[in-house]
Amino acid sequence: MAKKHWLSGLAIVMSASLVAGCGSDSGSNNETAGSTNNESTGGTKTEEQAEKPLEKATFTYFVGASGKKDRNTNETTIGKLLEDQTGVNFKMEYLVGDLNTKIGTMIASNEYPDVLVPDAAIDKVIDAGGFIDLTPYIEKYENLKFVFGPYLNQMKAADGNIYILPFSTVVGEYMPDPNINQGAWWVQRRVLKEAGYPQIKTMDEYFKLIEDFVAKHPEENLTGFLSLTHDWRFFATSNQPMHLAGYPNDGNVLVDMNTFEAKTYAANEDTKRWAQKMNEINSKGLFDKSSFVDNYDQYIAKLASHKVVGFFDYGWQINNAQLNLKDAAKKDATQDDFVYFPLPVTFDGGKDQYLDPPGFVKNRGVGVTVSAKDPDRIMAFFDTLLSEENQIMRSWGIQGETYEVDANGRFYRTEEQILKIDEAFREQFGFKYFDWDWPQYNTNSTLSDGNALSPGLQPEVFQMGLTAEDKTILDKYGVKTYSELFAAPDERPWFPAWGIPKEQGSPQQIWETKKDELTKKYIPKLILAEPGDFEAVWQEYLGEFGKLDTAGYEKWYTEQIKAVIDSLK
Amino acid sequence: METNTPSLRTAKATPKNPTGIRLFFKRLFQQKALVLMSVPFLIWLFIFKYVPIWGWSIAFQDFKPAKDFMDQTWVGLEHFRFLFQEEAFYRVLRNTLAMSAINLVLGFTTAITLAILLNELRQIVFKRVVQTISYLPYFISWVVAASIISTALSADGGIINELLLWLGVMKEPVLWLGVGEYFWGILGASEVWKNVGWNTIVYLAAMTMIDPAQYEAAEIDGAGRFQRIWNITLPGLKPVIVILLIMNVGNILETGFEPQYLLGNGMNVDYSENLDIFVLRYGISMGNFSLAIAAGMFKTVVSFILLFSANSIAKRLGEARLF
Numbered sequence: 031m032a033k034k035h036w037l038s039g040l041a042i043v044m045s046a047s048l049v050a051g052c053g054s055d056s057g058s059n060n061e062t063a064g065s066t067n068n069e070s071t072g073g074t075k076t077e078e079q080a081e082k083p084l085e086k087a088t089f090t091y092f093v094g095a096s097g098k099k100d101r102n103t104n105e106t107t108i109g110k111l112l113e114d115q116t117g118v119n120f121k122m123e124y125l126v127g128d129l130n131t132k133i134g135t136m137i138a139s140n141e142y143p144d145v146l147v148p149d150a151a152i153d154k155v156i157d158a159g160g161f162i163d164l165t166p167y168i169e170k171y172e173n174l175k176f177v178f179g180p181y182l183n184q185m186k187a188a189d190g191n192i193y194i195l196p197f198s199t200v201v202g203e204y205m206p207d208p209n210i211n212q213g214a215w216w217v218q219r220r221v222l223k224e225a226g227y228p229q230i231k232t233m234d235e236y237f238k239l240i241e242d243f244v245a246k247h248p249e250e251n252l253t254g255f256l257s258l259t260h261d262w263r264f265f266a267t268s269n270q271p272m273h274l275a276g277y278p279n280d281g282n283v284l285v286d287m288n289t290f291e292a293k294t295y296a297a298n299e300d301t302k303r304w305a306q307k308m309n310e311i312n313s314k315g316l317f318d319k320s321s322f323v324d325n326y327d328q329y330i331a332k333l334a335s336h337k338v339v340g341f342f343d344y345g346w347q348i349n350n351a352q353l354n355l356k357d358a359a360k361k362d363a364t365q366d367d368f369v370y371f372p373l374p375v376t377f378d379g380g381k382d383q384y385l386d387p388p389g390f391v392k393n394r395g396v397g398v399t400v401s402a403k404d405p406d407r408i409m410a411f412f413d414t415l416l417s418e419e420n421q422i423m424r425s426w427g428i429q430g431e432t433y434e435v436d437a438n439g440r441f442y443r444t445e446e447q448i449l450k451i452d453e454a455f456r457e458q459f460g461f462k463y464f465d466w467d468w469p470q471y472n473t474n475s476t477l478s479d480g481n482a483l484s485p486g487l488q489p490e491v492f493q494m495g496l497t498a499e500d501k502t503i504l505d506k507y508g509v510k511t512y513s514e515l516f517a518a519p520d521e522r523p524w525f526p527a528w529g530i531p532k533e534q535g536s537p538q539q540i541w542e543t544k545k546d547e548l549t550k551k552y553i554p555k556l557i558l559a560e561p562g563d564f565e566a567v568w569q570e571y572l573g574e575f576g577k578l579d580t581a582g583y584e585k586w587y588t589e590q591i592k593a594v595i596d597s598l599k
Numbered sequence: 600m601e602t603n604t605p606s607l608r609t610a611k612a613t614p615k616n617p618t619g620i621r622l623f624f625k626r627l628f629q630q631k632a633l634v635l636m637s638v639p640f641l642i643w644l645f646i647f648k649y650v651p652i653w654g655w656s657i658a659f660q661d662f663k664p665a666k667d668f669m670d671q672t673w674v675g676l677e678h679f680r681f682l683f684q685e686e687a688f689y690r691v692l693r694n695t696l697a698m699s700a701i702n703l704v705l706g707f708t709t710a711i712t713l714a715i716l717l718n719e720l721r722q723i724v725f726k727r728v729v730q731t732i733s734y735l736p737y738f739i740s741w742v743v744a745a746s747i748i749s750t751a752l753s754a755d756g757g758i759i760n761e762l763l764l765w766l767g768v769m770k771e772p773v774l775w776l777g778v779g780e781y782f783w784g785i786l787g788a789s790e791v792w793k794n795v796g797w798n799t800i801v802y803l804a805a806m807t808m809i810d811p812a813q814y815e816a817a818e819i820d821g822a823g824r825f826q827r828i829w830n831i832t833l834p835g836l837k838p839v840i841v842i843l844l845i846m847n848v849g850n851i852l853e854t855g856f857e858p859q860y861l862l863g864n865g866m867n868v869d870y871s872e873n874l875d876i877f878v879l880r881y882g883i884s885m886g887n888f889s890l891a892i893a894a895g896m897f898k899t900v901v902s903f904i905l906l907f908s909a910n911s912i913a914k915r916l917g918e919a920r921l922f
Contacts, residue, residue: 130879130883130886134886134888137664137886138664138888153886157886259865260864264865320753320754322774322864323749323753323754323776323866325749535885539885540881540885543880547868547880550864551865554777554865554866558777
């Protein structure tokens with residue numbers, strides 16, 4: 031309490047000095063403030079804002095994910111253009127260390143950045159009352175209304191307010207991704223080449239392919255199969271049975287398409303069948319035991335080392351390694367052998383569901399916090415950002431500089447432009463900063479003129495980016511894009527089930543923590559066990575697993591999924 | 600002057616030498632400069648060490664950060680019950696105690712041994728070099744140290760495995776971090792590698808306080824090098840050792856967090872998970888601050904008991920003690 035008074039005292043002193051400072055250096059201050067007020071009451075017009083020189087403002091923007099350098103948005107080309115339109119700059123800060131610790135500190139002190147992307151900790155911040163209700167702003171601003179209007183019901187939190195602008199609202203038509211960004215069983219291209227490009231559909235075929243290749247190249251000291259297990263990324267290993275059984279990534283449950291019952295699979299027959307196979311692979315010396323102790327960096331390094339023949343993972347997790355391999359292949363065609371190729375493998379070659387159905391992830395997004403100095407200004411910025419021109423700018427860039435338009439109005443990029451847009455350029459231009467973490471049209475959206483919002487999804491750009499070797503291998507499988515190899519996703523309105531919010535410290539969360547602990551402990555044991563001991567370890571695992579309240583967890587999920595379906599009726 | 604004036608004024612009421620509360624205030628007055636100097640630190644202590652104890656009330660609530668104190672739901676000992684009924688809690692408690700004990704014993708013996716060896720060195724340059732090398736790892740952050748350790752222990756090309764294979768001790772590389780039983784040993788060795796040099800500093804300082812005349816006398820009496828170490832250096836170090844031991848016993852539930860967190864993985868979790876990681880996983884990660892506080896309280900109480908018993912044992916044995 032005392033702290034709060036002290037802080038508000040400080041805030042008063044500071045704002046007083048701010049006002050005094052502004053007043054002394056420009057007489058137009060009052061006028062500007064007045065016009066901002068008028069605008070906020072009378073709805074916004076982007077042009078109007080651009081005409082009047084707005085007072086510059088800087089807000090803090092914290093992103094609960096790591097991987098980018100902290101930076102002011104106006105230091106990037108896109109951010110500067112947006113600042114010219116709105117007068118708003120954001121000081122972006124990215125996560126260092128543990129997300130929950132960082133968010134926990136914010137909650138405990140009740141001091142937040144102006145804008146917060148809490149990633150997996152959304153429920154915590156909502157629970158703590160850290161976000162303001164955005165409903166009135168969505169009503170007020172037309173672009174916000176346009177993008178989020180159709181999803182308002184789904185965006186509501188338990189108390190009926192809207193705290194989060196999700197990143198996954200599709201605008202226009204749904205544009206499928208030609209690349210594989212989701213789960214797949216990857217294998218080095220040379221393996222397929224040597225084997226004469228066989229159709230690989232079943233788990234047994236996949237591992238046979240790897241086994242044969244490793245046996246044929248004993249001198250290379252190859253690793254047959256690798257798996258990612260580090261920390262929270264463990265799901266890349268524990269999700270494998272779910273996908274083999276022909277389900278998309280719903281998290282911890284398999285949802286029956288007829289009855290909509292949710293069942294966990296962590297200890298079912300699918301997992302056993304998969305573990306048994308992995309155990310066999312290990313006993314043949316094809317499995318890299320270090321999988322269970324390596325961290326994520328070591329894993330990526332191994333994938334880039336040419337030594338790993340196959341692995342299962344999600345495309346977005348291996349991007350770094352795959353891009354390196356592809357870059358090398360672009361410079362030297364013989365290196366193409368080491369690029370990984372995605373395969374839709376299931377237990378018995380049945381229909382796969384690796385591609386995500388159009389989903390609505392409601393537990394990821396961006397919110398404005400209770401500490402925000404001027405929420406209206408921030409929301410006005412978001413509104414400007416969500417205009418179509420600005421969405422084109424943040425994903426395609428500037429016409430003539432980073433993309434071209436042909437006679438038919440189709441967007442494309444020239445070869446030089448594609449070459450120019452490397453990691454350093456993306457950072458400087460701002461593509462890297464605006465590609466996620468902001469209110470946006472979903473990646474799979476289309477523009478009003480039919481162009482894809484994301485350059486990577488525009489068929490012309492995708493084709494342009496393919497090397498001769500890419501085309502060869504796609505030709506061999508009779509497809510034009512990687513995603514054509516995979517079955518079209520079924521419609522799953524609740525998808526993804528892992529996106530259904532859970533209450534803090536609820537039985538569901540405790541179940542998940544305990545289940546994670548168990549699988550982290552027993553999956554290595556199962557895979558590394560002597561084949562003769564497998565059954566005994568499995569029984570031990572079942573015994574431990576039986577102590578969890580799995581029935582309660584499944585019941586909760588079934589109810590939630592049915593509720594989503596009912597809400598759409 | 601000290602005895603005259605007050606005794607004149609109060610000769611009737613009090614004996615010559617004041618006792619009890621009167622003595623206390625008298626001494627207080629005599630040492631007023633000292634008292635005044637310590638006031639800021641007392642205030643600091645009060646604000647940062649005593650006021651936060653108020654936060655312990657959270658352990659008895661279903662704490663929700665946004666709500667006011669009065670709006671919290673009180674659940675009594677619910678969180679303690681969860682803690683003590685949780686099977687994993689006893690496992691992490693065992694790990695914490697085991698790792699602490701290992702660190703305590705190894706930390707003391709290696710640091711004292713190294714300090715004595717360094718003290719015996721006559722070559723100043725060599726001594727300085729050894730000392731510098733041995734305390735360099737102390738300045739490496741655990742994040743970096745953990746990745747050095749896991750690289751050294753790696754099954755493909757890690758130096759430990761390569762060395763043992765080359766020596767013919769083993770036939771196959773061992774996944775050191777994948778075997779739970781090895782974890783305590785690995786952690787103990789890592790802690791020694793990281794801290795031994797730093798820990799010797801205090802002993803080396805203590806050794807400089809030993810009167811050189813004692814060594815000369817012993818040498819004249821014909822004491823050998825080991826006899827001198829045994830009869831002069833070690834007894835000279837005893838007060839420092841005892842004090843440090845008492846202080847460390849109080850910290851026995853603080854095994855540190857980083858090395859276990861960074862080196863731990865699914866395969867050694869049965870041995871690597873300690874109390875702090877447990878609290879992180881079930882408390883802070885789930886937003887269950889109440890449970891985290893309950894575990895913290897448990898730690899404090901245990902540390903308190905250990906510290907006081909160690910101190911009173913030292914007192915009974917007539918050794919140096921903390922208070």
